[in-house]
Amino acid sequence: MSIQFKSIVELRAMLDEKSISTSELIQESFELAKKYKELNCFITMNEESGTKKANAIDQNEKGSSWLSGIPLAQKDLFCTEGLRTTCSSKILSNFIPPYTATAVQKLEDAGSITIGKTNMDEFAMGSSNETSFFGNVHNPWKKGYVPGGSSGGSAAAVAAGIVPAATGTDTGGSIRQPAAHCGITGLKPTYGRISRWGMIAFASSLDQAGPLARTAEDCAILLNTMSGHDLNDTTSLSSDVPDFLENINQPIDGLKIGVIKEFNLSDLDPQVQACFEESKKAYEALGAQFIEISLPNISASVPTYYSIAPAECSSNLSRFDGVRFGHRAENTNDLNDLYIKSRSEGFGDEVKRRILIGTYALSAGYYDAYYKKAQQVRRLIKNDFDHAFQSVDVLMTPTSPNTAFEFGSKGTQNPVELYLEDLFTISSNLAGLPAISIPHGQVNSLPAGLQLIGNFLREDQLLNAAHIFQKNSDHHLAQPDLGDF
Amino acid sequence: MTWETVIGLETHVQLSTKTKLFSRASTAFGASPNTNVNLIDCGLPGVLPSVNKEAFYKAIRFGMAVGAQINQTSLFDRKNYFYADLPKGYQITQMDLPIVLGGSIEIILDKLAKTINITRAHLEEDAGKSIHDEFDGFSAIDLNRAGTPLLEIVSEPEISSAKEAVAYMKAMHQLVTYLDVSDGNMAQGSLRCDANVSIRKKGAKELGTRTEIKNINSFKFIEKAINFEIKRQIKILENGEKVTQETRLYDSSKDETRPMRSKEFANDYRYFPEPDLLPVIISDEEIKKIRDEFPELPNEKETRYQKEFGLSAYDAQIIASSKPMADFFEAALQKTKNYSLLSNWLIGEISAYLNKEQIEIHESKLSADIVAMLINRIDDQTISGKIGKSIFEEMCANGSSPDEIIKSQGLEQISDDEAIEEIILTVINENPAQVEAYLAGKEKLFGFFVGQVMKLTEGKANPKTVNNILKDKLK
Numbered sequence: 001m002s003i004q005f006k007s008i009v010e011l012r013a014m015l016d017e018k019s020i021s022t023s024e025l026i027q028e029s030f031e032l033a034k035k036y037k038e039l040n041c042f043i044t045m046n047e048e049s050g051t052k053k054a055n056a057i058d059q060n061e062k063g064s065s066w067l068s069g070i071p072l073a074q075k076d077l078f079c080t081e082g083l084r085t086t087c088s089s090k091i092l093s094n095f096i097p098p099y100t101a102t103a104v105q106k107l108e109d110a111g112s113i114t115i116g117k118t119n120m121d122e123f124a125m126g127s128s129n130e131t132s133f134f135g136n137v138h139n140p141w142k143k144g145y146v147p148g149g150s151s152g153g154s155a156a157a158v159a160a161g162i163v164p165a166a167t168g169t170d171t172g173g174s175i176r177q178p179a180a181h182c183g184i185t186g187l188k189p190t191y192g193r194i195s196r197w198g199m200i201a202f203a204s205s206l207d208q209a210g211p212l213a214r215t216a217e218d219c220a221i222l223l224n225t226m227s228g229h230d231l232n233d234t235t236s237l238s239s240d241v242p243d244f245l246e247n248i249n250q251p252i253d254g255l256k257i258g259v260i261k262e263f264n265l266s267d268l269d270p271q272v273q274a275c276f277e278e279s280k281k282a283y284e285a286l287g288a289q290f291i292e293i294s295l296p297n298i299s300a301s302v303p304t305y306y307s308i309a310p311a312e313c314s315s316n317l318s319r320f321d322g323v324r325f326g327h328r329a330e331n332t333n334d335l336n337d338l339y340i341k342s343r344s345e346g347f348g349d350e351v352k353r354r355i356l357i358g359t360y361a362l363s364a365g366y367y368d369a370y371y372k373k374a375q376q377v378r379r380l381i382k383n384d385f386d387h388a389f390q391s392v393d394v395l396m397t398p399t400s401p402n403t404a405f406e407f408g409s410k411g412t413q414n415p416v417e418l419y420l421e422d423l424f425t426i427s428s429n430l431a432g433l434p435a436i437s438i439p440h441g442q443v444n445s446l447p448a449g450l451q452l453i454g455n456f457l458r459e460d461q462l463l464n465a466a467h468i469f470q471k472n473s474d475h476h477l478a479q480p481d482l483g484d485f
Numbered sequence: 486m487t488w489e490t491v492i493g494l495e496t497h498v499q500l501s502t503k504t505k506l507f508s509r510a511s512t513a514f515g516a517s518p519n520t521n522v523n524l525i526d527c528g529l530p531g532v533l534p535s536v537n538k539e540a541f542y543k544a545i546r547f548g549m550a551v552g553a554q555i556n557q558t559s560l561f562d563r564k565n566y567f568y569a570d571l572p573k574g575y576q577i578t579q580m581d582l583p584i585v586l587g588g589s590i591e592i593i594l595d596k597l598a599k600t601i602n603i604t605r606a607h608l609e610e611d612a613g614k615s616i617h618d619e620f621d622g623f624s625a626i627d628l629n630r631a632g633t634p635l636l637e638i639v640s641e642p643e644i645s646s647a648k649e650a651v652a653y654m655k656a657m658h659q660l661v662t663y664l665d666v667s668d669g670n671m672a673q674g675s676l677r678c679d680a681n682v683s684i685r686k687k688g689a690k691e692l693g694t695r696t697e698i699k700n701i702n703s704f705k706f707i708e709k710a711i712n713f714e715i716k717r718q719i720k721i722l723e724n725g726e727k728v729t730q731e732t733r734l735y736d737s738s739k740d741e742t743r744p745m746r747s748k749e750f751a752n753d754y755r756y757f758p759e760p761d762l763l764p765v766i767i768s769d770e771e772i773k774k775i776r777d778e779f780p781e782l783p784n785e786k787e788t789r790y791q792k793e794f795g796l797s798a799y800d801a802q803i804i805a806s807s808k809p810m811a812d813f814f815e816a817a818l819q820k821t822k823n824y825s826l827l828s829n830w831l832i833g834e835i836s837a838y839l840n841k842e843q844i845e846i847h848e849s850k851l852s853a854d855i856v857a858m859l860i861n862r863i864d865d866q867t868i869s870g871k872i873g874k875s876i877f878e879e880m881c882a883n884g885s886s887p888d889e890i891i892k893s894q895g896l897e898q899i900s901d902d903e904a905i906e907e908i909i910l911t912v913i914n915e916n917p918a919q920v921e922a923y924l925a926g927k928e929k930l931f932g933f934f935v936g937q938v939m940k941l942t943e944g945k946a947n948p949k950t951v952n953n954i955l956k957d958k959l960k
Contacts (some may be wrong), residue, residue: 079531092530099524101531198531204760233533235763312760315565318574319528323626335569335624362565362755371757 003028005161005479008070008218015069022069022113026054029071029115032162038485040137041157042116043076044084050113057111066221066245068111073157073166076117077124078104078209079198083114087200088122088132091320091327091346101198102230103167103209110225118153118166122348123317124174124202126150127421128410131350136407139181140480141446145404148178154212155182160482165213165222169199171206172305173399173425176437179212180399180449183439183478185466186212187219188425190457191432192237194223195230201316203309204235206429215476216438216466220244223459239457247460248467253287255465257452258392261294263424268401275441275448276398279469283396286468291392295384300377301427306419307361307374308430313351314358320346353415382431389455394465397424399437399449428453436462439475447478486723487687490715491695492650492680493642496657497635498667499611499675500543505632506610507534507577512634514673518627526632528572533761536561540634541767543666544584544608545775547636550664550782551603553588557767559608561759566752570613570626578637580756582764583607590640590660592652601653602641611635636666642681642692647711651704654678662808663782677702680711684718684728693718694728698735698742710735714742786811794824803832809847813856820857823864830860834874838881850884859887866947867891868898900947905938906954908946912937913958923959931955 003011003025014020030047050071057069074080077087079097086092100108108114121131129137129152137152139145140160147156151168155178158166168175170188179186187210194209201207211222224245229238259280265273280290322328322342329341347355361370388395401423411418428435433453440450454462470476505512508525525532541559548555562580585606592599613631617624638657644650658676662669669676683695698714701707713735718728733742781789783805790801804814810831817827835856839846859880863873868891876890891897899905912934913920923930938951 077531079529085530087530095530097529097531099529099531196531197533200530201761232535234535235533235761311757315563315575315755315757318565318567319530319572321567321569321574323569324527324572325529339567359755362757364753364755367755367757 003161004032005214006164007214008066008164008221009215011070011164012064012066016064022057023051023054025069026050026071026113026115029163032160033116033157036140036160036162036482036485038138039140039156039160040135041118041153041160041162042073043086043088043119043134043153045116046080046083046114049083050115053113057113065111067107067225070112070165071115071163072107072112073116073118073154073163074104074114075120075151075154075166075168077120077169077200078167079200080104080114080117083117085117085200086134087124088120088134089346089348089351090133091343092200092325093133093327095326097198099198102195102232103199103226105198106225106228107167107222115163118151118157120153121150121174122351123200123313124150124169124171124207125313125350125354127173127177127418128405129153129178130407131348133348138485139404139446140482140485141183142404143484144407145446146181146407148181148400148404150174150178151186151212152178155179155184155186158182158184158212158214159480160485161479165211165218167209167222167226168212169202169207169209170425170429171202171208171309172429173422175210175212176399176425176435176449176451177421179437180439180451181404181447183442183447183476183480184212184214185216185219185436185438185470185476186210187216187223187436187459187462188428188434189223189227189459190237190434191429192235193241193434193457193459194226195228195233195236197230197232201312203312204316205312206305206309208429216436216463216470217245217248219436220248220463220467223463237457242460244460244463248464250464250468251287252283252465252468255283255288255394256392257283257288257290258293258388258395259290260298260395260397261292262296262298263397265398268398269443271443272398272402272448275443276450279440279450280396282469282473283465286472288465293388293392293395295381295388295427297377297380297384298427301381301430302419302423304374304377304381304430305422305426306357307370308378310354310358311361311371311374312358314355314362317347317351317355322346350415378430381427385427385431385433385453393455393461394458395453397451397453399424399451403443403446403448424451432456434459434462436466438466438469439478440469440473441475442478447475488684488719488722489687489689490645491642491683491685491692492644492646492711494640494644494650494653495679495681496638496640496654497677497679498547498638498657498661500540500634500636500666501668501675502537502539502543502634504537504539506537506540506608506634508632510632514670516629518625518629521629522631526572526628528574534577534759536762536765537634540608541584541765542771542775543664544606544636545767545772546664546779547606547638547661547666548585548588549776549779550660551585551588551590553603553606554586555767555772556582556584556586557769557772558582558764559584560764561762562756563759565755568612568615569624570615570628570631572613572628572631576610576612577759577762578609579607581758590653590656592649592656594649594652599649601643604639604641606636606638609635609637642683647708647715650680650711651708654704654707659783659806659808664780671702671704674702678707680707680714682711682714682718684715684722693722694730696728696730696742697732699732699745701735706735706737709737709740710742713740717742783811790814794818794828796824796828800828800832803836804828807845809845813846813851813853816853817857817860820854821860821864823860826864827857827860830856834877838877850881852884855880855884855886862887862891866898866900868896869944869948872896872898872944896945898947899942899945900950902950902954905946905950906958908938908941909934909951909954909958912941920959931959934959
């Protein structure tokens with residue numbers, strides 16, 4: 001029986017019934033990765049050590065946890081000890097970390113097997129995976145189309161059924177938007193729910209790790225393992241971690257869902273809009289009620305984000321200087337020359353653009369007008385959400401204004417065009433709130449995503465609402481035809 | 486024209502925490518290059534800082550000692566600039582909300598007291614070290630110092646001479662060592678300062694244009710660098726020219742200050758709040774604990790030494806002025822009861838030795854145990870004070886115990902009456918002429934007899950016993 005397109009829950013059952021061994025499972029996962037090499041999901045494979053671990057599990061395993069022997073892919077910005085970690089950048093193309101990120105470590109400690117590191121937008125800066133030094137990732141649903149970004153490789157690997165789930169990170173939509181474009185489920189948890197230790201920083205106050213999987217149920221399994229306070233990340237939350245899997249079968253009768261007044265959906269592609277209306281009806285049929293709610297400052301989300309995120313990135317990326325690790329230019333005259341050449345050669349255009357924007361936003365004389373102002377607006381946006389959650393349980397929006405688009409069709413002339421991809425996703429990063437994207441239909445044979453935004457630490461509500469939806473629909477079961485790859 | 490000097494000092498105190506400000510790597514001085522370095526200190530991708538609260542406790546102790554306001558909620562900010570020994574490309578420091586605000590330090594110069602106000606004191610991490618001259622054509626980076634906690638103490642521009650600046654730094658040194666905030670070792674860079682110097686016409690209200698002399702690390706250099714800078718600026722002003730605001734370095738080999746290359750300081754540091762750290766909150770309980778465990782300060786010790794051990798005001802002040810000396814005194818007190826002899830030795834022989842060697846007592850081979858033993862042997866008349874001095878030299882050289890020296894060299898004092906009487910009788914018998922002269926009234930000859938007895942006993946006879954018996958026999 002093929003493992004392709006199987007969920008964690010299904011693979012767990014196969015392993016427990018011994019209809020497949022861990023080694024066979026992992027072997028097949030590696031073979032699928034090779035078969036669909038053209039998708040370009042992976043930058044580095046972990047074949048030797050992954051195979052070894054699978055054999056060890058087959059020999060030693062007694063009781064089995066949910067994740068024991070389950071193949072996973074890790075976004076290539078999680079540091080993995082001894083396994084190259086590039087952030088899809090030339091500047092880290094030779095970087096082999098001496099330590100493992102907490103989120104990945106927890107997944108591996110629970111028995112999962114990392115089969116490889118996935119392609120992404122360079123330093124997670126992008127919404128189409130087109131900024132990678134290692135080339136574009138194809139959307140498994142249509143060759144030559146973007147998978148979304150920045151966690152494009154992770155989303156495509158799950159959508160193509162190579163792995164049941166993968167890790168991603170989400171700074172402005174980087175889990176949810178590729179999940180939407182690839183027709184899978186992706187969760188961005190509350191800021192601080194999962195440790196950032198070992199996650200190469202883009203924008204520290206916005207970055208959050210999370211799972212991409214075939215179902216909300218699988219997302220709950222991964223979130224259970226990945227969550228929790230980490231002494232190495234003092235911004236990680238010390239709040240209790242409930243059993244998310246245990247809590248996903250609650251009735252949603254009476255669930256109050258807010259629809260944001262300021263997002264004028266009639267501007268969208270009518271088919272995207274139609275999917276949204278269908279999903280509203282589906283939720284209503286399950287007993288939820290809809291309330292229109294106003295978030296007066298939410299329209300400022302994109303400019304606010306594009307002041308704060310580049311500012312933090314301009315500082316976070318200063319350590320890539322060619323001195324201690326990563327790419328170092330040759331034939332340099334002095335220290336300044338070493339910096340200029342190493343960074344000019346090492347970073348791609350989008351990363352350079354954001355470093356420039358951020359440096360400008362933080363510079364003397366502009367700080368108050370940009371960075372400080374943006375932080376103040378961020379506070380207002382957060383207050384809007386706090387206010388909204390006094391009258392609703394979750395908020396609902398499309399994940400993205402559109403579905404996947406063709407390589408090179410967006411943002412090449414005007415980067416802002418691509419920045420608007422993040423319109424619906426960015427505000428939950430600014431407010432630190434959890435949000436999930438689930439597939440809810442197709443537009444021209446390409447998946448469309450539905451976003452649910454939850455209150456602080458209420459991933460349980462999101463996962464429950466998503467799971468109930470998936471129990472009563474089959475959008476998440478749709479599989480791409482991979483005949484072109 | 487008479488001129489007036491205005492000086493403000495930024496003092497960098499390296500805090501004596503065991504580990505770094507944001508990592509658990511050791512701060513020990515003198516380790517091989519790049520060994521006291523972990524993932525955080527070398528700024529690897531994906532690492533995050535964690536605050537070392539001990540550094541906060543030390544900063545708060547300093548704040549309390551200078552009567553400052555303690556900000557129980559304080560924030561870290563990033564100061565961005567590129568340099569090869571700054572691993573992250575930014576320094577984590579405190580800009581908007583420092584841990585210590587205000588306070589003051591009293592300095593005494595020529596017996597006059599003056600109060601220098603403190604603007605603020607904030608915590609920050611130190612950078613690593615660049616080594617430019619050891620590898621042909623290459624610079625090397627040692628990150629052992631990277632991340633070491635510093636307390637930067639900024640004074641108000643209220644210092645008016647190089648001598649006052651030195652007095653301020655000496656007061657600072659005494660305070661931070663007393664508080665166990667820092668080891669105060671200036672040669673190792675644990676205490677250093679930047680001096681902002683400007684000149685104005687006497688009585689003028691406006692401040693003159695200032696220059697900043699960076700990184701001065703000895704009392705001597707502080708005085709010389711500032712004096713050089715004062716003269717330089719006055720000369721410029723007297724020529725009717727203008728002082729350029731700039732950062733300068735003091736070159737001790739040439740005894741001059743000179744401008745740093747403009748590139749080295751023309752930075753826009755792009756400060757912004759450090760997003761990797763939450764605000765640091767110090768609880769009321771923590772504040773109380775720091776207050777309860779507050780160390781005794783020099784003036785408190787001075788009073789106590791006079792009261793408890795009967796030391797003179799002068800002796801008490803000298804011993805209490807240096808933390809290592811006071812610690813030594815208090816440790817030795819556990820082993821001897823002759824307080825006055827102990828303090829005489831500390832102020833006399835021991836201080837003279839330390840001055841000669843230019844070291845502090847904890848850097849010498851002397852321990853409180855062996856010094857107390859020496860005091861006890863003099864006190865119980867096992868040896869004379871004179872023999873004590875010769876033993877002391879050996880103690881300084883080898884750190885050996887007085888008892889062992891006495892035993893191995895047979896230096897016990899002869900206090901046995903009969904033995905001494907026998908020797909005295911020999912001396913009297915052998916010097917009849919002197920005895921006759923003495924008895925005839927030439928009393929000065931008494932010293933001659935004592936000398937003869939000491940000669941025969943190699944100085945070991947108890948002088949008191951000798952005196953008593955001699956007087957008796959020469960009646």
